Amino acid sequence: MNEDRSEVARRVAAMERLRPSRRGFMKVAAAGGAVAAFGGPDIKRALAAGENLPPNVPEWMKTLGPGVTASPYGAPSKYEKEVVRRNVGWLTASEESSINFTPIHMLEGIITPSGLCFERHHGGVPEIDPAQHRLVIHGMVARPLIFTMDDIVRFPSVSRIMFLECPANGGMEWRGAQMAGCQFTHGMVHCCEWTGVKLSTLLAEAGVAKGAKWLLAEGADAAAMTRSIPLDKALDDVIVAYAQNGERIRPEQGYPLRLMVPGWEGNVNVKWVRRIKLGDKPWHHREETSKYTDLMPDGTARQFTFVQEANSVVTFPCPERPLDGKGTYEIRGIAWSGRGKIKRVDVSLDGGDNWRSAQLQEPVLSKALVRFRLPWKWEGGPALVQSRALDETGYVQPTIEQLRKVRGVNSIYHKNAIHTWRVNPNGKIDNVQIA
Ligand SMILES: Nc1nc2c(c(=O)[nH]1)N[C@H]1C(S)=C(S)[C@@H](COP(=O)(O)O)O[C@H]1N2
Ligand SMILES: [Mo]
Numbered sequence: 001m002n003e004d005r006s007e008v009a010r011r012v013a014a015m016e017r018l019r020p021s022r023r024g025f026m027k028v029a030a031a032g033g034a035v036a037a038f039g040g041p042d043i044k045r046a047l048a049a050g051e052n053l054p055p056n057v058p059e060w061m062k063t064l065g066p067g068v069t070a071s072p073y074g075a076p077s078k079y080e081k082e083v084v085r086r087n088v089g090w091l092t093a094s095e096e097s098s099i100n101f102t103p104i105h106m107l108e109g110i111i112t113p114s115g116l117c118f119e120r121h122h123g124g125v126p127e128i129d130p131a132q133h134r135l136v137i138h139g140m141v142a143r144p145l146i147f148t149m150d151d152i153v154r155f156p157s158v159s160r161i162m163f164l165e166c167p168a169n170g171g172m173e174w175r176g177a178q179m180a181g182c183q184f185t186h187g188m189v190h191c192c193e194w195t196g197v198k199l200s201t202l203l204a205e206a207g208v209a210k211g212a213k214w215l216l217a218e219g220a221d222a223a224a225m226t227r228s229i230p231l232d233k234a235l236d237d238v239i240v241a242y243a244q245n246g247e248r249i250r251p252e253q254g255y256p257l258r259l260m261v262p263g264w265e266g267n268v269n270v271k272w273v274r275r276i277k278l279g280d281k282p283w284h285h286r287e288e289t290s291k292y293t294d295l296m297p298d299g300t301a302r303q304f305t306f307v308q309e310a311n312s313v314v315t316f317p318c319p320e321r322p323l324d325g326k327g328t329y330e331i332r333g334i335a336w337s338g339r340g341k342i343k344r345v346d347v348s349l350d351g352g353d354n355w356r357s358a359q360l361q362e363p364v365l366s367k368a369l370v371r372f373r374l375p376w377k378w379e380g381g382p383a384l385v386q387s388r389a390l391d392e393t394g395y396v397q398p399t400i401e402q403l404r405k406v407r408g409v410n411s412i413y414h415k416n417a418i419h420t421w422r423v424n425p426n427g428k429i430d431n432v433q434i435a
Contacts (some may be wrong), residue, residue: 016216024026082106085116086183091172099166103188103332104313105320109162109361110191110369114245117190119252120166123223126272130248130256133220135202135240139277142207149242149256155197163336165189165308166266167292167413174409175422177431182318185419185431187309188334191369192253194260195265196241199234199276212278216285217259220274227268228282229261233306237262240273241414263338263367264306265413267292297408308338310397311416312345312372312389323427326380331358334369337391341365342391345372351384351420352399352433358387383423384434400433 029169029204043053050057076083102118109400119125119138130149154348169188172179179185208231215234231239239260242249252358261268267287282304294302312335317323335342341364346355358372373386387395400417407414422430 005065008390010257023072039122046383047159047333051394052348061214083116085118086187088179097122099168099188101183102190103183103431104187104189104350105182105315105317105318108332108371110334111245111370112190112192114192114247114250114253117192117250117253118166118188120188120266121134121221121252121271123221125251126221127251128220128256128272133274135277136275137202137206138275139216139279140212141203141208141278142209143205145202145206146193147202149236152197152202152240152257153242155201156386157195158198158376159193159195159243160237160239160260160262161191161193161363161365162260162262163191163308163367163369164260164266164269165190165311165336165338167308168304168417169311170417170419171412171434174404174407174411174415177433179431181320181431182313182315183320188266189338189369192285193246194239195243195246196239196242198258199238199240200236202240203235203278208278211280213280214278214282216275216279216283217270217273218275218277219254219270220272224269225267225287226285227270227287228285229259229268230425231278233261233264261306262293263308263340265292265308268306274383283424294407294412294413295410296409305414308336308408309414309416310333310337310339310389310391310395312342312387312397313419314347314385314387316422317385317423317429318421319429319431322429323378323423325427326378329376329378331374331376331385331389333358333372334388335372335387336369337389337395338367339391339393339395340367341392342370342389343392345370346384346388346390347372347374348388349376349383352386352388355388378423380425382425384432385421386418386424388418 046053050056083103083106087099092098099120100118102112102116133149135147150287166188170185214228215231216226216228241258241260242256244253255274258271259273289389294305296302312333314331314333316332329345335345345358347358348355358374361371364370397416397418403417420432422432422433
C-alpha cells in the first residue's frame with residue numbers, strides 16, 4: 001500500500017516536471033491542429049484556476065481508486081447515465097405489456113450491450129429458476145423429449161451475431177413524423193452475439209415425423225407467448241439460445257432459454273421458451289391473427305410477414321445529438337437486412353436528390369447490424385440527411401411514398417422506409433417526412 005502511494009506521488013511529481021512552458025505547449029497544440037479546446041485561450045485560465053485540464057494534474061491522479069473487489073460485476077461510468085433504455089408514456093398502457101427502446105443514438109459499432117437491449121414483453125419478465133426450467137419437444141415427432149438446461153448446454157453449440165427487430169419499429173410514423181428522436185423512431189432493434197444449440201440438432205434427436213411442416217413455440221411467461229414457425233426455417237438457422245454476449249441471457253431477453261430466429265420479426269423469437277410442438281399447419285394463435293398482421297389498403301390482412309426487410313438509420317447526427325457548429329463531422333448509422341448481408345448504404349444530404357456511398361465498417365455479417373460512416377464538412381446550411389440500405393438480394397430500402405403506395409397507412413408493422421433528419425442552421429435536428 002505504502003509503495004503504491006509513493007509510486008503515485010512519484011508519478012505526480014514527474015508530471016509536474018514535464019509540464020511544458022506555456023509557449024512550448026501552444027506549439028504542440030498548434031501542431032496537433034484539430035482539437036479546438038486544446039489550443040484555445042482557455043489554457044491560461046485553466047492553469048490559474050487549477051482545473052483538471054492538461055497540463056494541470058487532475059484530481060483523479062492524486063488518490064488511489066477503488067480496488068479489484070469493488071465491482072464484482074462492472075457497470076458503466078456514472079457519467080454515462082443518459083445512455084439508458086427509455087419508454088414512451090402514450091405507448092405504455094401497462095408496464096408489463098409494453099416496450100422500451102435501445103439508445104441506438106449513443107452506441108458505436110454493431111454490438112448492443114446486454115443491459116441496453118430494447119425490451120418487449122406481453123406479460124412482464126418471469127423470474128425463472130433454471131434448475132426448474134424444461135424444454136419439451138412433442139407433436140409430430142418420433143420421440144417426445146424433455147430437456148433440462150444442463151441437457152441443452154451439453155449439445156454441440158453455435159454462436160452467431162445477429163440483430164433482432166420488433167416489426168413495430170417505426171410503426172408509429174406511417175402517417176407522419178411524430179417521435180422525438182432516433183431512440184424512438186428506430187430503437188426497437190438490438191444486435192448481440194447469441195450462443196446455443198441449433199434447433200435442427202434437437203429436432204434430429206426427437207425425430208421429425210413425415211408430414212410435419214410447422215412448429216409452435218411457447219414461452220414460459222404470464223403471456224404464454226405462442227407463435228407458429230415454418231419447419232424449413234427451424235431446420236435452417238434457428239438457435240435455441242442460452243447465452244447473449246458471452247454470458248447467460250439477461251432475464252429481460254429470455255433467461256434461461258429463448259428462440260433466436262435470424263432475420264425474422266422479433267415476435268417469433270420466443271423468449272423463456274418451454275415448449276415446441278410439431279404439426280402440419282400453423283396454429284393461428286392470437287399473435288399471428290389479431291396482432292402481427294399487416295392491414296393492407298384493400299382491407300385484407302397480410303399474415304406471416306416473417307422477414308425484416310432491409311432498413312437503416314443515421315444515428316449521428318439525430319434529434320438527440322445536434323451539431324455543434326460548422327466543421328468536420330462523421331455521419332454514422334446502422335443498417336440491417338433480414339435477408340442476408342448489407343451490400344451498400346447510400347447517404348443523401350439533400351433529401352434524396354443526390355447520394356454517396358458510405359463506408360461499411362467490418363465485419364459485415366449476414367442478418368446483423370452493419371455500421372456505416374461518411375465524413376461530412378457541414379458549412380452551416382440546412383440539410384436533409386437520409387440513409388438508404390441495399391442488401392445482397394438486390395432489395396433497396398424504399399421511400400415512405402413508395403411504401404405507402406403498396407401498404408397504405410393502416411399498418412403498424414414492417415415500416416422500413418428511408419428516414420429523414422432535417423438539419424437546421426443552428427445545428428438542431430428535426431424528425432421530418434418529405435414528399
Ligand atoms: N415469451 C415471450 N416471448 C416474446 C415476447 C413476449 O412477450 N413473451 N415478445 C416478443 C416480441 S413482440 C419481440 S419484439 C421480442 C423482443 O425481444 P427483446 O425483449 O429481447 O427485445 O421478443 C418476442 N418474444
Ligand atoms: Mo414485437
